[in-house]
Amino acid sequence: MTSRDLEAGGIARPTARFLLAHPAHLIALGFGSGLAPVAPGTCGTLWAWLAYLVLASWLNPFAIGVVILVSFFVGWWACTVAATNLRIADPGCVVWDEVIAFWIVLWLVMPAGFTGQLAAFVLFRLLDTFKPGPVGWADTLFKGFGWRAGFGIILDDLVAGFCTLFLIALARRLWT
Numbered sequence: 001m002t003s004r005d006l007e008a009g010g011i012a013r014p015t016a017r018f019l020l021a022h023p024a025h026l027i028a029l030g031f032g033s034g035l036a037p038v039a040p041g042t043c044g045t046l047w048a049w050l051a052y053l054v055l056a057s058w059l060n061p062f063a064i065g066v067v068i069l070v071s072f073f074v075g076w077w078a079c080t081v082a083a084t085n086l087r088i089a090d091p092g093c094v095v096w097d098e099v100i101a102f103w104i105v106l107w108l109v110m111p112a113g114f115t116g117q118l119a120a121f122v123l124f125r126l127l128d129t130f131k132p133g134p135v136g137w138a139d140t141l142f143k144g145f146g147w148r149a150g151f152g153i154i155l156d157d158l159v160a161g162f163c164t165l166f167l168i169a170l171a172r173r174l175w176t
Contacts, residue, residue, distance in 0.1 A: 013093075014029065014034075014086060014093050016035065019032055021085075022081060022082075023078075024080075024081035024082055025078075025081070025082050025085065027074060027075060027078035027096055028075070028081070028083075029093055029094060029096075030043075030047050030096055030098070031047065033046070033047035034092075034095040035093060040092055040093050041098050041129070042125055044098040044099055045098045045099075045102050045128075047095075047099065048098060048106075049102065049117065051099070051103075052102070052103050055067060061107065061110075067103075068103050068107060071099070071100055072100050072154070075099070075100050075150075076150040076151055078150075079094050079097065079150040080146065082094050083149045083150065083153060084145055084146075089145065089152070090152065090153050096154075097154040097156075097157035098128065098157055100154060100158070101158050101160060101161035102124055104158070104165075105120050105124055105164050108165055109165070109168060116168075120164060123164045124161060127164055128156070131156065133163075134163060135159050135160045138159040139155075141155060
């Protein structure tokens with residue numbers, strides 16, 4: 001959170017009380033992973049990784065795709081509500097964007113072993129953190145509040161996810 005966010009009246013640090021105050025907060029904050037005091041985006045991505053492995057043990061790939069699609073729209077709503085209630089256009093504690101994007105990455109790279117999953121995690125986090133090229137461009141779109149905020153929060157992570165998939169595909173092509 002920047003000082004500009006605080007000057008605009010944003011909540012300094014959401015608490016467990018905020019998390020549980022609305023179902024949208026629970027979802028947007030990654031079921032609590034977004035409350036991490038350090039690197040909430042990384043914690044949200046780790047939660048996504050674990051949650052995906054649990055889903056994959058119960059569901060087939062088609063069903064996981066349906067879960068991801070539904071979670072995108074539910075997450076769009078949840079991110080919109082949480083950002084509005086926090087009074088911050090793109091709060092760092094909102095990690096559902098990482099969850100959706102990393103679920104897509106894992107869904108498309110599986111069945112990868114631990115090393116492949118770890119490589120996907122590291123690539124995704126680097127792209128999401130440093131926002132090079134198209135990720136940075138996507139991060140500038142759809143800022144503000146309302147439906148645009150929720151979509152804008154998710155968009156740059158989707159682009160980071162697709163860039164991750166592109167780099168993995170490129171690496172596979174070059175080394176196989």
